[in-house]
Amino acid sequence: MTTLGILHPGSMGAAVAAQARLSGAEVVWCPAGRSVSSRERAERYGLTPVADLAEMVERADIILSLCPPAVAEDVARSVAAHSYTRIYVDGNAVAPATMSSISAVMCVPGATVVDGSIVGSPPSASKSTRFYLSGPSQALPLVAGLFAGSAVQTHLLPGGIGRASALKLSYSSFQKASRVLAAVSYALARAYGVEDELVDIAQGRTTSYLAEPAYFPKVAARSWRWGPEMSEVAAALEEAGLPSDLAFASASVMSRWDNLKDSALDVPQVLDLLRRSADS
Structure with a gap:
């Protein structure tokens, strides 16, 4: 079973994470410092709480960042500070230059950064959402596999970081x-x-x-x-x-x-x- 770490379960993040869970992944999240609304969403969608970011970094095969664009780099830095060495997906609405900065922040030996962008409303039983992915070709199918058969429709883009x-x-x-x-x-x-x-x-x-x-x-x-x-x-x-x-x-x-x-x-x-x- 693939383990996905979600940062953070806002209205979009929780809904996307729920689709990964429905497709067979375990989804973990970190309640520390999050709002009551985030906690309620995480519980409603069956996400598994972890003690802190260090535990998420240890357990997650893939970490997906879905947060306000203004803090996307800070979120990446917090993950990099724990020497995360697997796949980090930034799914935030940031400029290609910002995405390049995030990729540089995550430049830890063994880490792979994927550029992602979500278009559409939060996915549900009645709504589908497009998730565009670009970056290292070996990592894209692994991220897309998290959502196979779900309401999150993944689209792999040619080219590197910045395209999505x-x-x-x-x-x-x-x-x-x-x-x-x-x-x-x-x-x-x-x-x-x-x-x-x-x-x-x-x-x-x-x-x-x-x-x-x-x-x-x-x-x-x-x-x-x-x-x-x-x-x-x-x-x-x-x-x-x-x-x-x-x-x-x-x-x-x-x-x-x-x-x-x-x-x-x-x-x-x-x-x-x-x-x-x-x-x-």
Whole structure:
């Protein structure tokens, strides 16, 4: 039985780990310092607790990091500090350059680093998720094997470290920025009392995030994580010689929603939080 270590069982991490467990792997996680919500998710999905990171490093054949992009390098350093010598998969939304830094951090004799990116909602009985993998060719099938026959659909990309991360951020560049632009549009319409007219215009088009204002609270509640991801998008754009202004601006807008993790605000409330007084 392959043992997978998950860092950490957030909403995505727990769901992905559960799919590996359903496919026959043992999944271990470290409760130390984690929230009550993380503990409840881990218990619900049948993940096995370990005493500390040192025990995870000792037991896990593969460690998968799924965490906010802003702390991805720190998480890698914590694992490297324990001289982990097997397969480390960084599945976070980070720029290719950041992924290269993580690979360098994990440069321990015997360790293998895999670049991963997840596209889609947390996997479940009714939803599948794509997991793209790039890096050393001998390691990719081992990681993919964790999810054989599960709701996590693995896709192996040719080329080395950075390819999976680049694909994720190419997608994020549109997916997240477009939602922020839609929210800003609604905030402007709200300021002038023309929200209904904007909805009417948007609903006349075949596809538009402007036609989905009910989604804005979800965007706001995820901005603590999405904002840093857009900063990584900006870094990737700059590395490729492309304009990064929109990505930086999206991250800046999301910073106004930084404290809304797990909040249950409604559309007017999250739009009002985008407005600041002239002296703030």
